[in-house]
Each structure stands twice: as structure tokens, then as C-alpha cells.
Amino acid sequence: MRIEDFKDKVFSYAKKKGFDECELRFTREREFGVVVSKQNIDNYNDADSLKVTFKGLKDSKAAFSSCEIVDEDSVKFLVDSAYENLLVTDTLEEDSIYDGSGEYHNPQFFKDEFEKLPVRNKIDIAKTMEQKAMAFDKRIAMVMMSVYSHERYEVSVFNTKGLNLSESAGLGAAYVYLVASDGKKPKRGFKVKFGSKPSDIDPEKVAFEASQEALSQLGAESIPSGKYRAILRRDVFSELFFAFMPIFSAESVQKGLSPLKGKLNSKIASEILTVVDDPLFEKAPIKRSFDNEGVPTRRKPFIDHGVLTTYFHSLKSAKRDGVKPTGNVFTYKCTPLNVVVEVGKKSYEDLIKQLEKGVIITALDGLHSGVRTVSGEFSVSALGYYVENGAIIKPVEQITISGNILELLRRIEEIGTDCDLVSGSAYFPSILVENIDVAGSGS
Amino acid sequence: MLENRIVERLINEGIRKGADFVEIFAEDRSSTEMTMIDGRVEVASSGREFGIGLRVFKDEQQVYAYTNDFSEKQLSLVLNRLIDALEIKNGVERSINMINKDVKNSHLIFFYPQDVSKSEKTKIMKRAHEGAKNYSNLISQVVIRYWDYDQKIFIANSDGLISQDRRVRTRLMVNAVATKDSEQESGFFGPGAAMGIEFFNLLDPYDVGVEAARIADRMVRADYAPAGKMPVVISNAFGGVIFHEACGHALEATSVAKGASVFAGKLGQKIASDCVSAVDDGTIPNAWGSNNIDDEGTPTQRNLLIENGILKTYLVDRFHSKKMGIQPNGCGRRQNYKFAPTSRMSNTFILPGKFLPEEIIAATEYGLYAKTMGGGSVHPATGEFNFAVAEGYLIEKGRITKPVRGATLIGKGSEVIQKIDMVGNDLSRGQGMCGSMSGSVPADVGQPTIRVTELIVGGRSK
Numbered sequence: 001m002r003i004e005d006f007k008d009k010v011f012s013y014a015k016k017k018g019f020d021e022c023e024l025r026f027t028r029e030r031e032f033g034v035v036v037s038k039q040n041i042d043n044y045n046d047a048d049s050l051k052v053t054f055k056g057l058k059d060s061k062a063a064f065s066s067c068e069i070v071d072e073d074s075v076k077f078l079v080d081s082a083y084e085n086l087l088v089t090d091t092l093e094e095d096s097i098y099d100g101s102g103e104y105h106n107p108q109f110f111k112d113e114f115e116k117l118p119v120r121n122k123i124d125i126a127k128t129m130e131q132k133a134m135a136f137d138k139r140i141a142m143v144m145m146s147v148y149s150h151e152r153y154e155v156s157v158f159n160t161k162g163l164n165l166s167e168s169a170g171l172g173a174a175y176v177y178l179v180a181s182d183g184k185k186p187k188r189g190f191k192v193k194f195g196s197k198p199s200d201i202d203p204e205k206v207a208f209e210a211s212q213e214a215l216s217q218l219g220a221e222s223i224p225s226g227k228y229r230a231i232l233r234r235d236v237f238s239e240l241f242f243a244f245m246p247i248f249s250a251e252s253v254q255k256g257l258s259p260l261k262g263k264l265n266s267k268i269a270s271e272i273l274t275v276v277d278d279p280l281f282e283k284a285p286i287k288r289s290f291d292n293e294g295v296p297t298r299r300k301p302f303i304d305h306g307v308l309t310t311y312f313h314s315l316k317s318a319k320r321d322g323v324k325p326t327g328n329v330f331t332y333k334c335t336p337l338n339v340v341v342e343v344g345k346k347s348y349e350d351l352i353k354q355l356e357k358g359v360i361i362t363a364l365d366g367l368h369s370g371v372r373t374v375s376g377e378f379s380v381s382a383l384g385y386y387v388e389n390g391a392i393i394k395p396v397e398q399i400t401i402s403g404n405i406l407e408l409l410r411r412i413e414e415i416g417t418d419c420d421l422v423s424g425s426a427y428f429p430s431i432l433v434e435n436i437d438v439a440g441s442g443s
Numbered sequence: 444m445l446e447n448r449i450v451e452r453l454i455n456e457g458i459r460k461g462a463d464f465v466e467i468f469a470e471d472r473s474s475t476e477m478t479m480i481d482g483r484v485e486v487a488s489s490g491r492e493f494g495i496g497l498r499v500f501k502d503e504q505q506v507y508a509y510t511n512d513f514s515e516k517q518l519s520l521v522l523n524r525l526i527d528a529l530e531i532k533n534g535v536e537r538s539i540n541m542i543n544k545d546v547k548n549s550h551l552i553f554f555y556p557q558d559v560s561k562s563e564k565t566k567i568m569k570r571a572h573e574g575a576k577n578y579s580n581l582i583s584q585v586v587i588r589y590w591d592y593d594q595k596i597f598i599a600n601s602d603g604l605i606s607q608d609r610r611v612r613t614r615l616m617v618n619a620v621a622t623k624d625s626e627q628e629s630g631f632f633g634p635g636a637a638m639g640i641e642f643f644n645l646l647d648p649y650d651v652g653v654e655a656a657r658i659a660d661r662m663v664r665a666d667y668a669p670a671g672k673m674p675v676v677i678s679n680a681f682g683g684v685i686f687h688e689a690c691g692h693a694l695e696a697t698s699v700a701k702g703a704s705v706f707a708g709k710l711g712q713k714i715a716s717d718c719v720s721a722v723d724d725g726t727i728p729n730a731w732g733s734n735n736i737d738d739e740g741t742p743t744q745r746n747l748l749i750e751n752g753i754l755k756t757y758l759v760d761r762f763h764s765k766k767m768g769i770q771p772n773g774c775g776r777r778q779n780y781k782f783a784p785t786s787r788m789s790n791t792f793i794l795p796g797k798f799l800p801e802e803i804i805a806a807t808e809y810g811l812y813a814k815t816m817g818g819g820s821v822h823p824a825t826g827e828f829n830f831a832v833a834e835g836y837l838i839e840k841g842r843i844t845k846p847v848r849g850a851t852l853i854g855k856g857s858e859v860i861q862k863i864d865m866v867g868n869d870l871s872r873g874q875g876m877c878g879s880m881s882g883s884v885p886a887d888v889g890q891p892t893i894r895v896t897e898l899i900v901g902g903r904s905k
Contacts, residue, residue, distance in 0.1 A: 034528075037701055038503075038701070040502075040503045040504045041504040041505065041506060041528070041529070042504070042505070042701075043505065043507065043783060043880070044505065044506035044507055044508075044525075044528060045507050045508065045509075045783070046506070046507070046508040046521070046524055046525065046528070047508060047509045047510065047781065048509075048510050048511075048512075049494065049509065049510065049511050049781070050511050063487055063488075064486065064487065064488035064489070065488060065489045065490065066488070066489075066490045066491070067490065067491040067492075067493070068491065068492055068493045068494060068511045069491075069493050069511060074491075077489075077491055081489035082489065084489070084561055085477075085487035085488060085489060085561065086487075087561070087562070088477070088484050088487055088561045088562050088564075088565045089484045089485070089486070089487050090483050090484050091483050091484065091485045092483065093485075119524075119527070119528050120530075123528070142701070142702065142703055142824070144698075144701065144703050144824055179703065179824045179825065185825070186705075186824055186825050187825060188822055188824060188825050188827075222899070225670040225671045225904050226904050227904055255480050255481070255584060255586070256583055256584040256620065256622075257584060257586070257620065259627065365820055365822070365827065365829050366818075366819060366820055366829035366830065366831065366851060366853075368818055368820070369817040369818035369819055369820070369829075369830060369831040369851075370817075370829065370831045370851045370901075372628070372629060372849075374620050374627050374628070374629045375626070375627045375628055375629070377848075377849050379831070379849050379850065379851040379901045379902070380829065380851060380901070381827070381829035381851065381853045381901070397827070398827070398853060398854070398855075398899055399853075399899075399901075400670075400829070400851050400853055400899065400901025401901075402667075402670075402849060402851070402901055402902065402903060403903075437670065437902075437903045437904055438670075438904070439670030439671055439899060439900060439901040439902055439903075439904070440670075440671070440899065441671070441672055441899070
């Protein structure tokens with residue numbers, strides 16, 4: 001069935017069933033990935049899929065359903081099951097369907113150059129990365145995974161208020177995960193690079209950097225527990241910041257699930273920190289002109305010189321707070337799309353000099369469990385280096401760092417100039433913080 | 444779900460074109476998810492997933508593809524893309540005789556989720572809400588999530604197997620938030636089972652709310668955990684996440700076959716302390732991580748992983764079995780048709796020992812008592828693991844004294860299982876979702892109370 005016909009059928013059946021308004025979102029995804037290990041294809045994924053999400057509104061209450069096939073049965077399933085969901089939904093908060101007001105940027109259409117690259121070439125890139133990593137140093141014991149992947153999604157939002165929007169987004173990535181060994185303790189190295197076209201990604205560089213990272217960790221030891229001055233390298237700063245993204249959601253704040261309640265327009269971070277949500281950020285591969293509710297996206301700082309300037313709103317949370325929705329509903333949550341931290345003043349090397357004595361954190365583990373978004377507290381496993389007299393002395397392992405994210409943001413002393421795209425949606429620099437709690441050997 | 448005629452034709456086509464092995468996996472899953480905040484249903488959502496995955500092996504290589512399009516033409520196209528990717532030629536003309544293999548169901552379901560109204564399900568949530576809310580006046584917010592699904596699967600492969608199975612799972616998750624002065628802490632409890640709604644006849648949802656609230660209430664009054672190396676006593680049930688992370692993942696063929704696990708090449712050797720025996724058992728009736736057959740069609744079984752410290756077996760899926768020369772042992776799992784299966788844990792636990800839990804506490808001069816665990820993760824190649832302590836207490840002079848919060852435990856798997864020196868007699872299991880290469884799958888973790896002589900506790904320095 002054509003999507004247009006399916007949409008018409010769903011809308012007319014929904015009306016008959018008793019919904020006042022409704023919305024349909026179609027997401028068509030294309031995914032490709034090849035994982036090479038010992039020059040063999042260890043895993044390979046070649047996929048196309050479709051997901052249809054329905055939102056029905058009656059008396060300002062919303063209910064939801066989704067399916068993966070566009071046919072007569074799905075028309076009935078989507079509407080009937082959403083109607084049943086509506087009957088049990090007893091929220092006091094009003095939801096809505098977007099009326100299409102506001103200014104939309106040109107819809108974004110991703111030029112998928114990854115798809116044009118022959119499959120054979122992509123397999124070869126993954127194989128080459130593995131070879132280059134193994135050849136880099138004889139202490140590289142094994143490449144666990146050498147991966148080349150890309151994905152694309154096309155999203156369309158239609159609603160009974162006449163909204164009819166479509167665009168596509170996508171990105172590619174290469175990563176290497178390997179192990180170095182000096183015959184004593186094996187150490188891991190990981191590097192990933194994202195891009196919007198194949199030429200953005202230099203696979204050899206990925207292989208070299210992953211190798212260097214693992215080698216630089218050989219001989220690492222724990223350090224005594226205590227408070228340390230610290231640099232969070234840009235990838236680590238971004239990971240930690242992203243783990244706390246739910247605290248910026250207006251819905252979390254309204255439900256008493258965020259430590260940012262009551263903190264709008266007040267200082268929550270060091271005044272040298274400005275963080276921007278930029279859905280059309282030039283250097284980010286994924287760009288969107290509207291969110292999953294059809295609301296136009298826009299560029300906005302949310303921490304401006306240390307001051308919290310906005311929460312991220314859905315239609316529902318915006319209505320409750322009496323503000324405009326911010327165009328931040330992606331994957332059902334209110335979240336920024338591309339997070340960009342404004343560049344600081346010191347190079348990474350100068351940050352190390354300024355650190356003088358302390359630790360550089362280069363990897364974190366356990367963010368999914370060691371982060372408490374309700375309180376802002378975190379306690380996670382970490383790796384890095386120990387610094388004395390402004391120079392790296394030795395690698396560090398088997399430590400944890402802990403603290404509160406808001407305290408950490410307040411204690412930012414310096415921001416680096418080493419901004420880079422550290423994930424598909426994060427453009428971050430390294431930061432220097434006054435102190436952080438480290439647990440390690442001894443007490 | 445699929446006609447045998449089409450399946451046979453596709454599998455024969457793959458073999459004729461040179462594949463060593465062809466597998467077809469189809470799935471039809473209905474699910475319900477509901478979220479209740481502050482006693483009201485905020486979001487209710489229903490879903491239907493419908494897809495098919497094709498997998499091909501050639502020599503030491505495997506490729507996978509999936510689609511929502513069940514037409515014979517599309518499936519043939521997808522299969523040929525896989526064959527091309529492997530650059531294989533010179534197939535053999537052989538006709539595979541497909542045999543329908545009946546699956547014996549060991550996990551009886553009494554009330555299928557779709558036969559029970561959603562208003563009945565919201566009553567379950569409301570009762571959990573009351574349990575949490577009534578626990579103490581410090582409870583400021585309660586978020587309840589209810590989740591059920593009914594997954595029908597179809598598996599066919601070039602060994603001639605055709606198998607079908609149906610899996611039903613139900614779970615209730617409560618997050619309670621306690622507020623005291625300006626401090627907030629949360630507590631979580633989320634039991635689940637391979638059962639229908641009858642699960643809540645065995646388990647009172649009210650008690651689920653109470654347990655989440657109890658943790659939040661206790662922790663909001665707690666000081667920060669101390670930092671540094673110390674003995675740690677880990678409570679039973681979900682405490683078994685330590686074995687799951689520290690050891691279980693490194694016993695999966697995915698890393699062992701590559702030689703990328705710290706336990707590779709150690710079959711028959713002593714890897715743990717004498718008091719440690721552990722199993723992975725996918726057959727336990729109606730347990731959260733159980734299945735009749737795995738996602739490759741192999742019947743699940745009870746695998747003795749470690750016996751009195753000696754490594755007895757690994758968890759082996761089909762793809763890695765050839766490399767390792769070990770038969771697949773029923774642990775090939777995947778989240779859904781969007782993932783190729785790989786070796787995964789099901790219900791994994793340390794077997795009971797001889798001590799009463801109280802004896803273990805009494806024998807500990809100073810340390811941490813980890814009563815409730817959060818999640819964790821591990822790097823199998825280096826063995827470095829971490830996991831969060833959701834509810835902790837200090838042990839001083841053989842007694843549990845004050846509550847402490849914010850602790851994370853870190854260490855290395857191969858070291859920690861040698862440092863377990865006391866194992867209790869109070870085995871039980873807890874439920875979680877386990878994430879890895881083939882997605883997120885339901886898994887039980889379990890253990891009796893155990894003591895680890897030394898672990899790094901990530902708390903705050905004085």
C-alpha cells in the first residue's frame with residue numbers, strides 16, 4: 001500500500017473511532033555495517049526497515065501505537081490499540097498535535113555517498129584498518145573489532161492539522177577496538193570517527209589512534225584515593241555530559257526527576273561554559289529541520305555563560321509551562337540533537353601544563369549504571385594518565401571518579417581549543433576541573 | 444509466518460550458490476508499554492514488530508541482513524546481496540529435506556498479555572504505586588513502568604531444521620524518588636518473568652513498590668561511601684551481577700573463539716577459588732532468561748560453567764562452535780530480528796555454599812555490604828568490570844552499621860573470582876536486561892551472599 005493511501009485510511013478510521021486529531025510518523029531506516037576480525041567478516045549487517053508510529057488525541061489526551069508493516073491489518077491495529085490505550089490514560093496534562101506554526105528551515109536531505117561506495121570497498125576498509133593497527137606495533141596483540149558502518153533514516157510526519165513534512169539524515173562511522181599487551185596486563189584501545197561522507201573519515205588514522213591509545217596504557221596502575229585536579233578529555237567530557245542529558249528535559253523537571261528544578265535562568269555552571277543545541281550544526285552529520293512531533297528545530301544555547309537558559313520541551317511539557325515547544329522530541333524523549341560546546345582558550349597541551357599535578361581522564365565505563373540523573377551524582381570506572389610538573393608521568397587504571405555533575409560544571413577552570421566531533425552529535429573540547437574524587441588503591 | 448515452500452527454496456538457493464550454512468529467522472511480536480507517574484498513566488503504547496533475518500556462513504565468515512518485507516522476491520534479493528558480500532562461488536546442488544521439529548514447551552502461560560485488558564494492567568501499576576507512596580513521607584515521586592510482550596519466532600536452517608516457538612514475558616519496574624532537605628535519591632526494583640499476567644498472582648505489586656521505596660528512603664539518609672580497596676560482602680539475588688559481568692561475559696564464545704577473552708584456552712584449569720561453582724541455565728521454568736529453544740533453534744540447557752573453581756565449559760553459539768570445536772549449547776540469543784544471534788547468558792548464577800549470610804557479615808572486620816546492586820559492564824579482553832551499588836552499608840567489627848550511597852565497584856574478572864572466600868547458602872535470582880553485540884536480552888543473575896576479600900570501592904575520599 002502506498003504511504004499516502006495508508007495515511008488517509010488511518011486518519012479516516014481514527015476519526016470514525018472517535019479520535020479528535022491524530023499524527024502518523026514514518027521512519028524508514030537503512031543500516032549497513034561490517035565487522036572484521038582476523039581478516040574475516042565476523043559480522044555483517046545489511047538492513048532496511050520501516051516503523052510507523054501513531055499518536056491519537058481525544059479530549060487533549062494522547063495515546064500511542066506502532067507497527068512495522070503498511071497494510072490493512074496495520075490500519076486497524078494502530079487505531080484500535082491506541083484507542084484502548086487512550087481509555088487507560090488518565091494523565092491530567094494536556095497534549096496536542098502540532099499546527100505547523102513557526103519558521104521551518106529548508107528540509108534536510110542527506111546525500112548518501114556511503115551507499116554508493118561498493119560493498120567490497122567497505123569490507124576492504126575494515127580489513128585495512130585491522131592490518132594497519134596490527135602493523136603499527138608488535139605489542140598490538142589483537143584487533144577485537146574493526147568496523148565500517150553507515151546508516152540513513154527518512155522521516156515523515158503527517159497530521160490531521162495538515163502537517164506534511166519529510167526529510168532524511170544519516171552518517172557513517174569507522175571504529176577500531178583493540179588490545180595491546182606487553183606480556184603482563186592487556187590494555188584496550190578504542191577510536192571512532194564519524195562523518196557525513198566517506199572522505200570525512202580517515203580509516204588509517206582511526207587505526208593508528210586506537211593503537212596509540214592502547215599502547216599508551218601499557219603498564220598502567222591504580223593511584224591512591226583522594227581529590228585530584230583533573231582534565232576530562234573531550235570524548236570523556238562529552239560522554240559524561242550526555243549521560244546527564246535527561247536532567248535538561250522539561251518533562252523530567254516537571255515530574256521532580258531532575259536536579260535542575262527551579263534553576264531556570266540561574267547559574268548552574270562556570271561562567272566560561274556555553275553549551276548550544278544546534279540541530280543544523282554545519283560540522284555534524286545529522287541535521288534536522290523538524291522534530292518527531294513536527295515542531296521546527298532551532299539553534300539555542302541552553303547553558304549560556306554558566307546560566308541555564310532553557311529546558312527541552314515537547315508539545316505537552318511546553319503547554320504545561322506555558323512556553324513554546326523547542327523542537328527537541330527525538331526518540332520519544334526531549335533531548336538536544338547536536339550539542340556544541342563553545343571553544344575555550346587553551347590547547348590540550350596547555351591544559352596539561354596548567355593542570356600541573358593531577359589526572360587526565362581518557363575513558364569511562366559504567367555510565368549506564370553509575371549515573372543518577374535524579375540527583376546528578378555519578379561514580380564511574382575510569383582510565384587515564386597521571387600528570388606531574390605539567391607533563392604526563394604514567395598511565396592510570398583501576399580508578400573511579402565520582403561527584404555531582406552540577407558541582408563538576410561549576411568547577412570548570414579552563415576549556416580547551418581542541419573541539420572535535422566526538423560522537424555523531426557532540427562537538428566538544430577538553431576541560432580542566434579544579435578537583436574530582438578519585439578512588440583507587442589504598443585508602 | 445513463512446511458507447515452508449519459500450523457506451526451502453531460499454535455503455536451497457543459498458547452498459547452491461556456495462554458502463556453508465543458511466538460516467532464516469522470522470519474528471512477530473506484540474508488546475505493551477505503559478508509564479505511570481505520580482499515580483497516573485502518562486503514556487500507554489502498543490507495538491507490533493514484524494521482520495525477518497537471513498544469515499549465511501562461509502568458512503570462518505558470517506553475514507546477516509534483515510527486512511520487514513516478507514515477499515519472496517525481496518527475500519531472494521536480500522539473500523543474493525549476502526552471497527555477493529562473501530564473494531562465494533561453486534555451490535553444490537543438493538536438496539535439503541526440511542523437518543518440522545516440535546518444540547516442547549516448558550514455560551506454561553496461563554493468561555496471555557493480550558487476553559488481559561489494559562485496565563487490569565494499570566491496576567497492577569496503581570498497586571505498586573501505593574506500595575511505594577505509602578512507604579514513607581520522604582517518597583516524593585514514583586515512576587512505574589509496565590512491559591509485556593508475546594514473541595512468536597520461526598527458525599529454519601540448512602541443517603534441515605524448521606522450528607517455531609512462542610515467548611511471553613512480563614515485567615514491572617518501579618523507580619521511587621526520596622527527597623530530604625535538598626537531597627534526592629532514587630530506588631529501583633524491577634522483577635520480571637517468562638510468564639503472563641499470572642506473574643502478579645505470585646508477586647504482589649505492592650511489595651515491588653515497597654522495595655523500591657525502601658531503597659530510596661534508606662539512601663537519601665545515607666552518607667557517601669568510603670573510597671578505596673576493602674572487603675565487600677555482596678548480597679544474594681541481583682548481587683549475582685558481579686559474576687555476570689566479571690566472569691560470564693568473558694565465557695561467551697564471541698570473545699573466547701577469537702582468543703580475546705581472559706579465560707580463552709583455560710578449559711579444565713582452575714580459574715576461581717574452590718568455593719565457586721556457577722551455572723548458566725536457560726531451562727528454568729518461567730524464569731526471565733529462559734527459553735525452550737535459543738534464537739538459533741538449539742534447545743536450551745543447563746551449562747555448568749565452573750565447578751569448584753575449575754572452568755568446565757564456555758557458552759557456545761553456532762557460528763563460533765566450529766572455530767572452537769565445541770557443540771552449540773543453546774545460548775545463541777538476539778534481541779530481535781534486527782540482530783544476528785551470538786553466544787549470550789540466560790539465567791546465570793553462583794551455586795550455594797555453606798555459610799549463613801549472618802556468619803559472613805560477622806566474619807568481616809571492616810568493609811562494604813552491597814545489599815542491592817545496580818547494573819554493570821565489562822571489557823572481556825581485559826576483564827575490567829564495574830558495577831553500581833544501589834544500596835550499601837558499612838560493615839564495622841562484624842556488624843552492619845550505617846547506610847552509604849554512591850558506591851561503584853571495580854576490578855578485574857580473573858582476579859575477583861579468585862578472591863571470593865565465603866559463599867552463603869541463600870541462593871536467589873534477580874532480573875535485568877543484558878546488552879551486547881546481539882542487542883538487549885532478558886537475563887537473570889543470581890547468587891547466594893558472597894564475600895570478596897578485596898575490591899576497589901569508588902566512593903568519596905574524606
